[in-house]
Amino acid sequence: xxxxxxxxxxxxxxxxxxxxxxxxxxxxxxxxxxxxxxxxxxxxxxxxxxxxxxxxxxxxx
Ligand SMILES: [Zn+2]
Numbered sequence: 001x002x003x004x005x006x007x008x009x010x011x012x013x014x015x016x017x018x019x020x021x022x023x024x025x026x027x028x029x030x031x032x033x034x035x036x037x038x039x040x041x042x043x044x045x046x047x048x049x050x051x052x053x054x055x056x057x058x059x060x061x
Contacts, residue, residue, distance in 0.1 A: 014056070018049070 021040035028043075037052035038045050041060050045053035
């Protein structure tokens, strides 16, 4: 797999994880209003997508 494809794949996986985090929170009974992101790994809520992606990069790298 070329590095370009690998980068694209990683970004797709990250988008998938973001969507699943919201579904996961809903499945566990958390209310996740639009604009709030719940981390799928530690269930920490984030008010902005930017802080959530930063959290993923730093705490779950
Ligand atoms: Zn987390």
